[in-house]
Amino acid sequence: MxxxxxxxxxxxxxxxxxxxxxxxxxxxxxxxxxxxxxxxxxxxxxxxxxxxxxxxxxxxxxxxxxxxxxxxxxxxxxxxxxxxxxxxxxxxxxxxxxxxxxxxxAEMLAELMRYRYSIAIAGTHGKTTTTSIVASVLAAGGLDPTFVIGGLLNSTASNAKLGQSRYLVAEADESDASFMHLQPMVTVVTNIEADHMETYGGDFERLKKYFVDFLHNLPFYGL
CATH class of the missing domain: 3.40.50.720 (NAD(P)-binding Rossmann-like Domain)
Structure with missing residues (x-):
């Protein structure tokens, strides 16, 4: 495309x-x-x-x-x-x-991602910054991505934009484990720390397993 x-x-x-x-x-x-x-x-x-x-x-x-x-x-x-x-x-x-x-x-976000070359950014810290950087780099390269970010992107003064290419960059939220609905083509995990532990029964190993399972949502040809 x-x-x-x-x-x-x-x-x-x-x-x-x-x-x-x-x-x-x-x-x-x-x-x-x-x-x-x-x-x-x-x-x-x-x-x-x-x-x-x-x-x-x-x-x-x-x-x-x-x-x-x-x-x-x-x-x-x-x-x-x-x-x-x-x-x-x-x-x-x-x-x-x-x-x-x-x-x-997250299910609606998954539908947006389904028909695009989607990139999901997850992690305890740095999700918004990393998602913003990836969206900005793609835009600077002329790829005009769609993006959905948890904060404002300075270059557009918005947290979302419908691009005209097949690329979509989104912030993946682990706070309620809803990122498990996403099936991106590329996944980035910035880091994992004990946060939102009420969602994971106070069990850090369970939190880590969710991140591992999220990575397994990638297709075999994903990154």
């Missing part, structure tokens, strides 16, 4: 038109929402407070609600939620009651 070939909407999501994000103001959620918005999907989202992320999404055409209410998911084809959202959230309960597809943030 030529580096400048335009990326079309996700092939398996052609019947999907409208996605609602519960907790859309989070760094990871807002980045995914922005990429999908720029692919032509209709995006709505809710959060408990206004932020630079919600303001940016609103300026790009997303409809943002600064409260959680069951009526917000009525027209959604899919509901995406972050790990910070409680199962008692009215929008989550409404999605379940209406039998709407309800997927985690």
């Amino acid at each position: 030529h580096s400048k070939e335009k990326i079309s909407p996700i092939p398996e999501m052609r019947r999907i038109n409208r996605l609602h994000f519960v907790g859309i103001g989070g760094a990871g959620m807002s980045g995914i929402a922005e990429v999908l918005l720029n692919q032509g999907y209709r995006i709505t989202g809710s959060d408990v407070r206004k932020s630079t992320n919600t303001d940016r999404l609103k300026s790009l055409g997303a409809k943002i609600f600064l409260e959680h209410n069951a009526k917000h998911v009525e027209k959604a084809d899919v509901v995406v939620y972050s790990s910070a959202i409680d199962s008692k959230n009215p929008e989550i309960k409404a999605a379940i009651n209406d039998s709407k597809p309800l997927i985690k943030r």
